[in-house]
Amino acid sequence: MSDLKAELVAQAAEVGFSAARICRPDAVPEVMERLQAFLDDGRHGQMGWLADRVHWRGAPDVLWPEARSVIMLAENYGPDVDPRAVLEQKDRGAISVYAQNKDYHDVAKKRLKRLGRWLIDAARRDGDEIEIKVFVDTAPVPEKALGMAAGLGWQGKHSNLVSRELGSWFFLGAIFTTLELEPDAAGIDRCGQCRACLDVCPTDAFPAPYQVDARRCISYLTIEHKGPVAQELRKGLGNHIYGCDDCLAACPWNKFAQVASEMKYHARDELLAPKLAELAALDDAGFRAFFSGSPIKRIGRNRFVRNVLYAIGNSGEAGLVPVAQRLCDDPDEAVADAARWAVGELVTGP
Template structure:
């Protein structure tokens, strides 16, 4: 499809307005030339920092070449959607930090307490594509939300949605980092937006806050040590040396974000999809550990947490229970919960349960 430059500029403006109507905080347009990022990507993969995320290595340089992923791609419409629950108070960062200090609490990453963002963003981006098609006729596109080999932070940075923080996440001056990213790859030669400058300055708060030392330097992350990787992506046993460092975080970790000064500007979600479900903002380890597989599937229907399955859910919580015992939490209910899972059919669950029980014995000796 060939459109005059003036029409493309007008279309880009209209697309951005439609995006906000659909619940996105901001849309911008990126060029697809990411050659500058290829060397860093390959070095990261060569170092094995992706861990068991084999899909990241399988696509190689295709992640930095959108036109190879979707032939005909000329531009990427990159979008951000705020997810901080609407009911979050102004002291949300302090509240989150306080919960980490209560051993019996089960801390779940803020983004995962509501509906699965993959479904929300993908549906909204598809609606955006439909509006564009209704306006100009059929055009080539593909919609992605953390679901394909796309360097979404790099594209968002290139389009000026923000800059890459030292924790490797995207930062925005008006919204911090508490948002999701999604992309619409298109064959429309829309005018591109300009990037913005980095505003991290000399701050290293995120690096110092990482419980496991996964941020091995500014803009460098070893996923194998990241609690989000360990509790979500890792399929097997959590390394023994890292278990005590996980504390009571049972799904993901927000520490590098909660300490970031820019997140005092984090915006609340405008969609109810990200409201907290099942009391996951104040859940206790023992209660969650008691869920049967049927209850896990039922309570977490439509949640991103359901993707890890009941076995890994129990693995993660067992680590939290062990750490709670080591921290001096009331042992009776925790030991009773662990004893009830000693005969679990999963060898991995049994092993983590025994480790957790051993945390009590180690404290007593």
């Protein structure tokens, strides 16, 4: 079986993954307690789906009892520019690196299925009939905990996985299988005394190291949160209009990060630093066309333009007042509210 594992790791690299490691489905017994505490404190905000099927989300061995191994895959999406540079361009919007081109769910899942099919054939060659299930951020699977258990890296103080080879810039995919594979050594926490990711957060979303309050996280607020964002958090959004990379980009381990080899993860030029005025003018049809194939399309025009208007309000650019004024009577109340707030911020100033 060790030969098959070596072949599997080589094949994972062949199909485009940056790293492949193995763990047992029951390797993360601490997840249930941590998840329940997170939910009990209400830190999941409007993400009610996190509380759904919590018995699966907290225990991968319960999700599919027949599984004997979990193959955790890392998919590098490292940027070739500093994602923090756009934060200084106040008339432009900041879009999280992972969303600046094609939807990674589609790209990664194709690779997972390809690798899974190879594994089934390789096991059959050795006389074993096996089953697999593939997951990429769309099922109740604790990918980050499993990634650490498999040795892909460790969960940093910002709660995301960090790798000595890839820094913070990689997606996670998982293949559950009935095949017995030798597990790898778990990752070791190498954050030390560093607080860079915690201290850089504009909205103080970290109550303590290794803890996140989603209700204050810019990624949550710009992607998952429906309706108006609380007044006291709007200034902290800055010009983030979809997601946030501040805590990821601050990590010193990114000095070892690599630029993504997959061209579908390289930023579209028009999404590196898009003009807020142009984005605010998008109607529903224009939004869908502009973000075709992008993960941004999922949140819809209204929530996206709401985010753009918060960024306009934070820009200090008086020339953007007419842009916001045109949306003060938008049919969507969250958009109209954001537009009125933006006008007020730009007219009255700090």
